[in-house]
Amino acid sequence: MRPSHVEVDLEAIRNNVASIAAAVAPASVCAVVKADGYGHGDVPAAEMAMEGGAEWLAVALVEEGIRLRESGMSAPILLLSEPTPEEAPLVVEWNLVPTVYRHSFLEVLDGCVGSQAPLPVHLKVDTGMHRVGAAPADGLELALAIEENSAFELQGAWTHFAVAEEDTQYTQTQIRRFDDFVADLAEHGVEPPILHAANTAGGLLFPEARYSMVRAGLGIYGLRPAPHVAPDVGLRPAMRVVSAVSYIRRYPAATRPSYGRRRALPAAANVATVPIGYADGVSRRLSSVGGVVLIRGREYPYAGTVTMDQILVDVGDDPVEVGDEVVVMGVQGAAAVSADRWAEWMDTINYEVVCNFGPRLPRFYRRGCVV
8 A cells, every 4th residue: 555645633633613602702603524525534523522522513515414424423413504406305314404595495394394394404695605505585595484384494594604714804794684684584573593693704803603513624624714814722733744765866957857848957866766645645746836744844835746655855965765644734743734825836735735635545544743
């Protein structure tokens, strides 16, 4: 087996959830474990989140919710978007809590509930994200329809912030729109017991947005939506991406390793081959924008283009050997190559970085920091 893998610190996830829960209390925490737990593994992340004090889980897809149920998870599981009509029976069968924002989907659910009535549902209203969710006026009509139907319980109402980590004014506008919507519901005698709006950034930056529950996603994995987001709340990244040196060869100055011969070695150097590549989530761009890896606690640059299965690293004259651990992302001793640095290099966000490490990389789970 090749040495390339992902290491996940389960204790970090548990402690991150506990830190967020303490920061947003008395609101409860809904741990978002969609997309295979942002690449960390959905079931282990969910288990650690519950240990850390989360009371709810959230997923994007019905099959994600089913996988959690099959693993033995009994916590409430919220579907963050309406599934397809064909999946409605599975929502009921597997005791998932659907988000609704269209009458058409509510009608499909109505035909599936049967003896399990009333089915808890959460109504999503669009306050400015403009992705999915009912317009406030339509949401009021939908809420009244839910209240009048004995097949359903309007357990929750929610919205989603578009720019909580970067635009205070717009986020406050969204909060006001949601407050107005909740007030309109109350005027019509509708008072859902659970209200939620905030993601990690919203929950940590806007106390007024915590309502009954905060949906924490990125933060539970120890990552911040932006560097300024509550630095006093202790979060520790849970992921390391690791491989090992498989081959070393010395080349003269001006040698151009790898596909495309894009870059010449600035001096004679030992070049280490590492068996991990873009098929595993290591972007080809890293070799042209200044990316580095860690070996023996030191940073070394990529030497030439990242390939599908391997990368090349310029280790100069240093005593690097075959078998030495290579940290592609994460901590090694006192050094670190963080997901935030990757995001800066590639002009993207840390969410995408961790989600891109694919299934070719086995996940190994540990309790406690790996160095």
